Amino acid sequence: MSLPSRLVELVSALRGHGVAVGSSETVDAAAVAGVLGLADRERLRAGLAAALLRGEGQRPVFDAVFDVCFPLGVGSPELARDQDWDLDRLRDELVAALADDDGDAVGRLAGIAVEAFGRYGGGFSAYEALERVRPQTLVARVLAESGGGGGGFTDRLERDEVRRRVESFREAVRTEARRRTAEARGRQRVLEHAVAPSADRVDFLVANRKQLAELRRAVQPLARKLATRLAARRRRANRGHIDIRRTLRRSLSTGGVPIHLAHRRRSPARPEIVLVCDLSGSVAGFANFTMLLVQALRDQFSKIRVFGFIDTVDEITHLVHTGAANPDSLGARVHSEATLSTWDGHSDYGRAFRHFAAHHADAIGPRTSVLILGDARTNGADPELAVLRDLLAPARHAHWLNPERTALWSTGDSEADRYATVVPMHECRNTRQLTTLVGKLLPT
Amino acid sequence: MTESGFFASVDDVVDRLAARGYLASAAVATTVFLADRLGRPLLVEGPAGVGKTELARAVSAATGSRLVRLQCYEGVDEARALYEWNHAKQLLRITAGRDEGWEAARADIFTEEFLLARPLLTAITGDEPTVLLVDEVDKADVEVEGLLLEVLGDFQVTVPELGTIVAKRKPFTVLTSNATRDLSDALRRRCLFLHIDFPDAELEQRIVRTKVPGVDEALAASLVRVVGALRAMELRKAPSVAETVDWARTLLALGADTLDDDLVRQSLGVIVKHQDDVTRVRDRLNLSEAGR
Structure with a gap:
C-alpha cells in the first residue's frame, strides 16, 4: 500500500473519531513524511502529530490510529513463532521485565501475550489476554524482585511506580491486539470500532473510572478558560x-x-450562580462531575450557591467549599451530610421544586444565573411546571443541562420537553458540549 | 525569500540544542526540525515550566540568530505588536516644514523614518537570521490572532500608507500558549503543533544534572522519582521541570546527599506551591507519620 493512500486512511480514520483534519493538513502530513522518511517510526509519529493535531486531547486517538495504520511489524512476534510459551514462563519474564523497568522487554512480552493467550474468534482480544495473564496480580512479586532498594526514602514510591508499569503493559497489550486484529480482519473495521473516543467526547453518564479521571483533568482548564473569558469581557471598554x-x-x-x-x-458585574443538581443514582456520574466544575469555579465567581436534590432540596454549598482539598469524596460526603431524599431515593422533580420554592426562593434574584442539572426523569410524578416558572421568573438567566441525548428526551418518564418550554434546555453529554455551552452562557 | 534552513537533520537539532544546555526529547527535536525545514511557525503548548520559552531561546542561541520577542498580554494591540506611526515626530516634521504644501508633507511623513517597528515587523525586516518568539499568545485578545495570521501565514505585513512589506528571510517562529483559552482554528492551521509534556525520568535526570552540576547521580535519580510520583497525584499545581531543578539546587545548598523524611518535609515548599497540595503530599508520602 502506497504512502499517500495510507496517509489518507489515517486522516479519514481521525475524522471519523471527531478530529477535524483539513486537506491542507493532509498535504502537510505528506510533506512531513517526505522530509523525515519512514526509517524512524517514533519520529514519524511525532512529525505527523505535529502536522495533523490541534490539541493534546486528540493525542490518544491519534496514537491508536497511527499504531493501526503504521504497524510496528507484520504477523506474530519473532519470539512467539518458534517457541511455546506457557503462562508461568510469561509471567516470570514479565515480573523480571517490570522489576527492571525494561520498556522494550515489556513491549515484546505484550506481543507474546496476545499471540499465545489472546486468540478470540477470528481475531485477537486484549481482554482475553489480560484475563489470562492477570498482570495486576504480579505487583507484589515485582516488588519482592526489585528488592526494595535498601530502605531509602524513595522505596515508598515503588508500589505506585510498579502499578504504572503494569498499566503500561496493559496498554501495550491493547495496542498489540488492535494491530493483530487489523491484520486478521482488515484495518477499516478496527479503525472504526476499536479506538476509544477522546476524553472530551465520552458521555458523562457512561464514563468509566479512568475516563472520569481524564474528564477531571479537563475541568480545571475549562474553569480557568471561563474565568479569562469573563475577565476579558469585563475589561473591554x-x-x-x-x-x-x-x-x-x-x-x-x-x-x-x-x-x-x-x-x-x-x-464589573459580579455574576451570581445558583446551581440545582439532581443527585440521584441515574445521573450520579454527571452530577459528581459537575460538582468538580463548580468547585473549580468557586474561585472565579464571587457568589455561587449549590443545591442538591433527589426529592428534597438541601443547600450543599458549604460542603463544596470545605471539600476543596479532596474532590474524590465529595459525592459521598454530600449524600451522607445533606438531606436530599425523604422517600425512597427516586428523583421527584416536581416535589423538589415545590420544596425549593418554599424554603430557598430567596436564593434567586435579579442578578442570578440559574443552572439546573438533571435528566428530567421524574418517575411519573407531577412536573410542576408552574412552580418552576415562578421560581425562575426573577432570575437573569436560567438554563437546564441535560446529560441525555436529545433523541431520548420525553421518552419513558422524562419530562424534558415540557420543562424545555419553561427553561432553555441544552444537551450536555460530554466536555466538548460543556465547553461550547460555557461560552454561550457567559453574561455579555 | 529564503527558508531559515538552520538544521541538517533531527540528530543535528538534538546535538546543537544540547550544546546550548537544552536537552530536547525526540518529539521536540523532530518538530523543531520540521518547522525549520517546512518553514512553518511552531505552536508550543504544555504545562507551565517545561521550557516552552526556553526552546525558542535555545534555538536562537544554537543557530546564532537574533531573538525577537513579543510578549502577549491582555490588551496588546497592533501598535504594540506590529508597528506604530511616530506621531510626535510627525508633528515636529509638519511644524518644521511650515511653508511647504500638504502634498509634500504627507508624502514625507508616511515614510519608514516615521515608522516605529514593533516585534512582528522587526522580525520580518532585516537580513540576519531571526527567531521570532510570540510568548503566551493565549493571553492576547482574539483580535490579535487576526493580526498574526498575515504575519505567520505569508510572512508579510501590510502598512496601508506604505504598501506590503515582505520578509526577505523567513524567521523561525515559535508561539507559546498555556491554553488558558482556545486559539482559533485559523491560527492553529498555519502552525505545526507541539505539546511539550513533563519529560520522562531519564531525560529529567539529565536535565537536572546539566543545570545543577554538583548533584550526584543517585540523588538526582531519587528526586526525579519523587517528582514523578507527585505529578501522578493530581495536585492543583504539578511540579514542573523548573521546580525540580530548584529543588535540586536547594538540596545541594542544604548539603544533602540522600533524601530522607526530614529533608523532604522541610524543602517540600520548593516543589509544591499550594497548601492543599502540601497536605495531600504529606499524607500520601507518609511524611507526618514518619516524623515520630
Whole structure:
C-alpha cells in the first residue's frame, strides 16, 4: 500500500473519531513524511502529530490510529513463532521485565501475550489476554524482585511506580491486539470500532473510572478558560463615557492632540450562580462531575450557591467549599451530610421544586444565573411546571443541562420537553458540549 | 525569500540544542526540525515550566540568530505588536516644514523614518537570521490572532500608507500558549503543533544534572522519582521541570546527599506551591507519620 493512500486512511480514520483534519493538513502530513522518511517510526509519529493535531486531547486517538495504520511489524512476534510459551514462563519474564523497568522487554512480552493467550474468534482480544495473564496480580512479586532498594526514602514510591508499569503493559497489550486484529480482519473495521473516543467526547453518564479521571483533568482548564473569558469581557471598554483625565494624559505623547480616547472602565458585574443538581443514582456520574466544575469555579465567581436534590432540596454549598482539598469524596460526603431524599431515593422533580420554592426562593434574584442539572426523569410524578416558572421568573438567566441525548428526551418518564418550554434546555453529554455551552452562557 | 534552513537533520537539532544546555526529547527535536525545514511557525503548548520559552531561546542561541520577542498580554494591540506611526515626530516634521504644501508633507511623513517597528515587523525586516518568539499568545485578545495570521501565514505585513512589506528571510517562529483559552482554528492551521509534556525520568535526570552540576547521580535519580510520583497525584499545581531543578539546587545548598523524611518535609515548599497540595503530599508520602 502506497504512502499517500495510507496517509489518507489515517486522516479519514481521525475524522471519523471527531478530529477535524483539513486537506491542507493532509498535504502537510505528506510533506512531513517526505522530509523525515519512514526509517524512524517514533519520529514519524511525532512529525505527523505535529502536522495533523490541534490539541493534546486528540493525542490518544491519534496514537491508536497511527499504531493501526503504521504497524510496528507484520504477523506474530519473532519470539512467539518458534517457541511455546506457557503462562508461568510469561509471567516470570514479565515480573523480571517490570522489576527492571525494561520498556522494550515489556513491549515484546505484550506481543507474546496476545499471540499465545489472546486468540478470540477470528481475531485477537486484549481482554482475553489480560484475563489470562492477570498482570495486576504480579505487583507484589515485582516488588519482592526489585528488592526494595535498601530502605531509602524513595522505596515508598515503588508500589505506585510498579502499578504504572503494569498499566503500561496493559496498554501495550491493547495496542498489540488492535494491530493483530487489523491484520486478521482488515484495518477499516478496527479503525472504526476499536479506538476509544477522546476524553472530551465520552458521555458523562457512561464514563468509566479512568475516563472520569481524564474528564477531571479537563475541568480545571475549562474553569480557568471561563474565568479569562469573563475577565476579558469585563475589561473591554471601548464605548461609553470618556475618561477625561486618562485621555489628556495619553494626549501628551501626541503633542497634546487627543488621538487616543480613553473610556471610563465599567464596574464589573459580579455574576451570581445558583446551581440545582439532581443527585440521584441515574445521573450520579454527571452530577459528581459537575460538582468538580463548580468547585473549580468557586474561585472565579464571587457568589455561587449549590443545591442538591433527589426529592428534597438541601443547600450543599458549604460542603463544596470545605471539600476543596479532596474532590474524590465529595459525592459521598454530600449524600451522607445533606438531606436530599425523604422517600425512597427516586428523583421527584416536581416535589423538589415545590420544596425549593418554599424554603430557598430567596436564593434567586435579579442578578442570578440559574443552572439546573438533571435528566428530567421524574418517575411519573407531577412536573410542576408552574412552580418552576415562578421560581425562575426573577432570575437573569436560567438554563437546564441535560446529560441525555436529545433523541431520548420525553421518552419513558422524562419530562424534558415540557420543562424545555419553561427553561432553555441544552444537551450536555460530554466536555466538548460543556465547553461550547460555557461560552454561550457567559453574561455579555 | 529564503527558508531559515538552520538544521541538517533531527540528530543535528538534538546535538546543537544540547550544546546550548537544552536537552530536547525526540518529539521536540523532530518538530523543531520540521518547522525549520517546512518553514512553518511552531505552536508550543504544555504545562507551565517545561521550557516552552526556553526552546525558542535555545534555538536562537544554537543557530546564532537574533531573538525577537513579543510578549502577549491582555490588551496588546497592533501598535504594540506590529508597528506604530511616530506621531510626535510627525508633528515636529509638519511644524518644521511650515511653508511647504500638504502634498509634500504627507508624502514625507508616511515614510519608514516615521515608522516605529514593533516585534512582528522587526522580525520580518532585516537580513540576519531571526527567531521570532510570540510568548503566551493565549493571553492576547482574539483580535490579535487576526493580526498574526498575515504575519505567520505569508510572512508579510501590510502598512496601508506604505504598501506590503515582505520578509526577505523567513524567521523561525515559535508561539507559546498555556491554553488558558482556545486559539482559533485559523491560527492553529498555519502552525505545526507541539505539546511539550513533563519529560520522562531519564531525560529529567539529565536535565537536572546539566543545570545543577554538583548533584550526584543517585540523588538526582531519587528526586526525579519523587517528582514523578507527585505529578501522578493530581495536585492543583504539578511540579514542573523548573521546580525540580530548584529543588535540586536547594538540596545541594542544604548539603544533602540522600533524601530522607526530614529533608523532604522541610524543602517540600520548593516543589509544591499550594497548601492543599502540601497536605495531600504529606499524607500520601507518609511524611507526618514518619516524623515520630
